[in-house]
Amino acid sequence: MSGLHDLLLLCVVLTNFWVLGTTRMSSTIRATAIQGTLLAALPVALHPGWSLHMLGLAAGTFLVKAVVLPTFLSWAIREAAVRREVEPLIGFSMSLTLGAMAVALSFGIAQHIPLPESASSLLIPVALSTVMVGLLVLTTRNKALSQVIGYLVLENGIYVFGLSQVERVPFLVELGVLLDIFVGIFIMGIVVFHINRAFDSLDSTRLTELKD
């Protein structure tokens, strides 16, 4: 199954570009759902042999990242009636260009990271570029919900990086990490809902009352 995980990792990069390039919220959420599914398949593809650890991780990831969170976020956009990210701080073509640069940069950096038992040479560059794309979405989008999605992509990138260490981190801890991320995004979603009610907008740039 050596080719399969590389294929999955490339697809993760494609979903990153999908997140960067679309204006429709529902489409962005679909991209994260697909990314979540890819991430769930990765541990099994990287460590074939059907160990309980990998299967459990795959099942937990699938449940949280591919089913529950996308469903919850879809509920949030329906309740808040947001359809599009209208005015990002930088244009979409610029976002995509920066995304491409992030991928190139990640391959450059990954050469300097000596990983002893890395299963795939693509793992580290894909992880780093996903982290960068997440940070990019977080910092350049105005809608609070887009920022939540940016945070989710950032966490996905860290998850991919964590896969290089998956045999060294116990399963229970992984479950704790997944649970924390789930609760974190859940609370963010609730706050987004309240922002929408209080300000009649999901625009986080309106949150400017507090300053010195």
Added chain:
Amino acid sequence: MLLLLLVLLPAAMAGVAYLVRPVPLRLGCLVGTAFVHLAVVGWLWAVPLAPTLSGWLAIDPLGLLVLSVVSLLFAVVAVYAVGFLRTEPPRGGRVFVTGLLGFLAGSTLVAVSHHLALLWVGMETTTLALAPLVYHRHDRRSLEAVWKYLLLSSVGIALALLGTFFVAAAQTSGRPLILEDLVSGGAGLQPALLRTAFVFLLVGYGTKMGLAPLHAWKPDTYGEAPSLVSGLMAGGLTSCAFLGLARITEVTMAAGQAAFVEPLLLAFGLVSLVVAAAFIIGQADLKRLLAYSSVEHMGLLVLGLGLGGVGPYGTVLHLVNNGLTKGFMFLAVGNVVLVTGSASSEAARGILRRLPVSGVVLLLGLFAVTGSPPFGLFLSEFTILNAAIAQGHPWIALAVVLLLALIFVGMAAVVLEVVYRPAETPAPAPRESLLLVAGPILLLLAVLLLGLWVPPPLHRVLLDAARGLGVAP
């Protein structure tokens, strides 16, 4: 097993508090858990405990210090919360009590974790448990505060997770991510990966501590959250975050990377002091003032850590002093807010007449928090200054003294205005409830005691903790 129970008890009680309907029973859960926790922590001082769960949970001097600060502070805050929730509309504080107990569970996990990933899980739990409490008032301003808090803390802590994975990647032998094995196998850690890990963890846990320039969420969050929550954050949450940073510092130093670590810590420390001084001057809101003071003290903590020599001893002493001081200061300001309805210094004028007890606590607290003798913070700040001179950094010592003087002037201007300037419309003040003043007074006395005399058992633990973090004094 006891350590595991210490984490699970508050977690279970958080669930119970959410489910029980009668308010007195729920408050009983809160206060009862707080005191059982405090009693067990007191017992840990007397009886050394072997690590459990194959070394994941263990109690060491530094962890014990943080755990004790959090536990004592939490007990005080729990009693205060009973008085605070009485003044509230009868929502009964269901989410409030659950959030507080969840925080206790998370911070206990941080303090007793010797597994770096488990420590991360605890840290994230503390962040999330307090988020609903920041939004307690349910208005626009608190909404903005909770959004900034959640987003910045979450990104910070996500980077800390990345850093933790980097530590795992750097490790070549021993049990993965177990603190003892990382320290003893320090020479075998891969330097490049470890340095990357340190940077990510410094930024991640530094955001949670509120080191400048990563402190953007802090004034808004402390300013808008209910005062007792701000106190718990400034005294407890930041101590936990510091523990996370101290753990990775210990590992990185053990790997012989002191030359890489120390300048970074010194830079963050000095920048924090500068930023705190700049924003404390002319600050008109008591809670934001204390938030910037917290940035200052976090800066001092990492400064002591980065200086070496007697610096780490000053840092661990300062950790205890700062935790307790921030606790009672925020509670005293909380009493002011309960009477005047705002934390602005203008509204709170003449507080000494209206709230004599809280007013005196606030006034004495001013001297405590700015590190004047005879309070404990004087001793710890003096030790850190001493380290700067002894380690050959006279310029750092000079800069710190100047900045501390500036901060004193800035804080004194606000607090003295609040305490002494007569109010334009002197309002009749209600009697101060014992629930709301007993805790702050107790913490104030503790900080005073620590300035006059460090009890020998505490001194021993402080020395051991400092030895773990650097050269013994």
